[in-house]
Amino acid sequence: MTSFSPRSVLVAIAVAGLAGGVFAWAIDAGWARWAWMAGTVPVLAALIFEIITSLRRGEVGLDLVAALSMSVALAFGEELAGNVVALMYAGGQVLESYAEGRARREMTALLGRAAHSAMRYVDGALEEVPIGQLVVGDLILLRHGEVAPVDGVLVSPEGLLDQSVLTGESLPVGKRAEDEILSGSTNAGDPVQVRATRPAAESTYANIVRLVAQAQESKAPSVRIADRYAIWFLVLTLVIAGLAWWLSGDMTRILPVLVVATPCPLILALPVAIISGMSRAAKGGVLVKSGGAIEALAKVKTAILDKTGTLTFGQARVSEIRTAEGWSQDEILRLAASLDQASSHVIAEALVAEAKGRGLALSMPTNVSETAGTGLEGRVDGKRVVVGGSRFVRDRSREGDPYALRKGIAEGSVVVAVAVAEKLAGIIILKDELRPDAPAMLAALRQAGIDRIVLASGDRQDVVDAVAGKLGITDAFGELTPSNKVDVVARESTSAPTMMVGDGVNDAPALASATVGIAMGARGSAASSESADVVLLVDRIASLTFAVTVAHRTRRIALESVLIGLGLSIAAMIVAAFGYLPPVQGALFQEAIDIAVIVNALRALR
CATH class of the missing domain: 2.70.150.10 (Calcium-transporting ATPase, cytoplasmic transduction domain A)
Structure with missing residues (x-):
């Protein structure tokens, strides 16, 4: 019973047996009992086969209770009760398959859209x-x-x-x-x-x-925990059934107790809730790779955040242009960007992108000479242009000092000086700007139960301190190597469950070592996406808060479903032990519990 179709066949057999027995009852009670038995035995046989397969894998599940209840019903001559249990069990499996299929819909839709x-x-x-x-x-x-x-x-x-x-x-x-x-x-x-x-x-x-595809192959630890603790629920069921027999002296009291314990909400609510939460996250642009990740994310108390690409955009952008007398900002940028077309440096690319964004017409540079990591010089529109660091440009100019224009520049800024015809034209200031939604995201994380936020970056300490000061983060570590980041994660993990958020190759080891690793954007480095437990599919920091919120809600709904379902099942077993809940009515009541917990678990989709 591992796919939808065989489970549907078993439901059809159970329904046919039940209906045939009802019609046969008017003719002959013996025929009715045979019909109900025929509707029970195939389901029981399939269930026993599944149990044997699970036992060979070293797994003990609550399906044992269902098998016991059907077997005892047939042994005690309660074929109708056995048929009802068979129908309720097979129907519950189909209902679970439908619920899981609906919960996976958003994730499956992603796979089906590939061109x-x-x-x-x-x-x-x-x-x-x-x-x-x-x-x-x-x-x-x-x-x-x-x-x-x-x-x-x-x-x-x-x-x-x-x-x-x-x-x-x-x-x-x-x-x-x-x-x-x-x-x-x-x-x-x-x-x-x-x-x-x-x-x-x-x-x-x-x-x-x-x-x-990787996420769909995962199994939630909640489900594994359910399987692991199935033996304890089985023992509790047998103890209550045994006490009912011992106290009443009536062996048939065992049957209704077993019936209302089949199947337990523990094996229905948890997988449906977890998969529903994963599907809801995917619909909002957050890929959670496993059920374990969504559970762990709900327990996180410490967030360790990389700076570049996480709290900032991860690329330098022009924030200000300061000009010498007689020059306009657009003309300085146009000449600098025209020359920088010949360079593959990340700063050169930023200047070219800014110029194009402003609609400036760039010219083709000639006679370009680049000094790696320092600057370049060449001719643009017949003029000799020099672009680079302040010292590089000053040494190649006869008039003007770039350092005179640098007063009051914020820490962490990058300065590009521009000289034309051996005279200083101005400086262009670039910064890796903070994401505008970063402060709101941090506030939302704190509201969601994150007690401690740490900034960990490979950037200069003064730059990291400046960012931390703007965001109100008290613990900020800069100039970290990948191994240093792992050390920070290890240290924080001794106090509380942690999540590490980053986007680069240098973040991959720390992402893998955290309780939950979160990669910024599926377009980030392959190493970070592979190492992370959660991937934000879009370059939007607000998705991080959404992921935490979905995780908390999913875990709460799963626990609600389990606790309410188990409470009702145990209460029904006690009532049945005292003889107030006959087997057939008990089976119907248990199925109502199953339906209720599955419907409640599906709330995680919303």
Whole structure:
């Protein structure tokens, strides 16, 4: 009984036996008993086979109680009760399969949306090719309703993309030329052209699909705990049944006790609630790889946060331009960005992106010479331009000192000096800006029960202190190596369950060593996504708070379902032990309990 179809067949057999016995009762009671037995034995046989298979794996489950109750019912000549138990048990298994299927719907939807082909431009014509053939730089046509097969940038002037599968946003998002298009997004507008920036195997959506497939193979520790403690519930059931027999002197009192203990909500509510929580998180752009991760996340008390890419955007952006007399900010940026087109340095890329974002027309640089890590010089529009560090530019200028313009610059800023025709033109100040929602996220984490927040970064200590001061974080550690970060996690873990949040390769060891590792964005380093227990599918720090909130709610609903279900089952066993709950009515009452706890567990989907 491991799939939906065989379980449905067993339900049909139990229903046919029950209905046939009811009709036969009007003719001959003996025939009715045979019909009810025929509706019970196949279910019991399948259950015994499943129990034997589980025992060979070293697992003891609560299915033993169901097998005992059906066997005892047949032994005591209570074929009707046995048939009802068989129907309730088989029906409960089908109900559990349906509930788990519904709970996995959002995660399964992610797997089903992967594109398999794309319309690629080749020599001015369109041809349909498998997405595995797409390479960086390919121009593809994304038609209305199609899913973007790879990450890219929009070539068309504008477009309308539905990113709900990635971000949970209900409305399509307008895009302009050069805006990033994430694989997995659906074109909700007119056909657009997209230029690939990553091959399919490295794209955002391919990574998400791989992580989802991994998550679907997991089993919640709650379920394993349920199996481990099944023997104790079995013992309790047998003790109550034995006491009922001993105190009343009536062996038949055993049957109703066993009937109302079948099956226990412990093996129904927990998996449904955990999978529902994982599905709800996926719908909101958070991939939880396992049931254990969502449980552990609900218990976390200490959050250790990386700075770069987590609390900040992870890339330098122009925050200010200071000019020498006679120069405009846009002209300084245009000349610097034009020259920086010849450099692959991350700061050069930031200047080029800023200039394009402002709509500045860049010129082609010539005679470019770069001094690695220091600066570069060349000609732009016939003028000699020097761009780089303050000392580099000062040494190559006859007029002006970049250091004179640097007063009052905030700690952690990067300064790029620009000289034109051997005269200082100005300086460009770049910063890795704080995410605007970072303060609200930290406040929400504290409200969700996170008692301690620690900042751990490989950046300079003064930069880390400046960020910590703005966010009200008292414990901040800078200049950390990957092994240093692991040490911080180990130290904090001795006091309370921890979560480590990061996005880079250098964060991977710390993510793996924390109670719960959380990777920022499926587009981050493969190492961090692989090491993490939870992956935020979109580059949005607010998703972290959402993940914690979903984890807390899922765990609360799971515990509610188990405690209420177990309480009602134990109460029903006691009532049955005193002879006030006959077997048939007991089976119906137990099935009502099962349905109630499953419906309650499905609340985690909302």
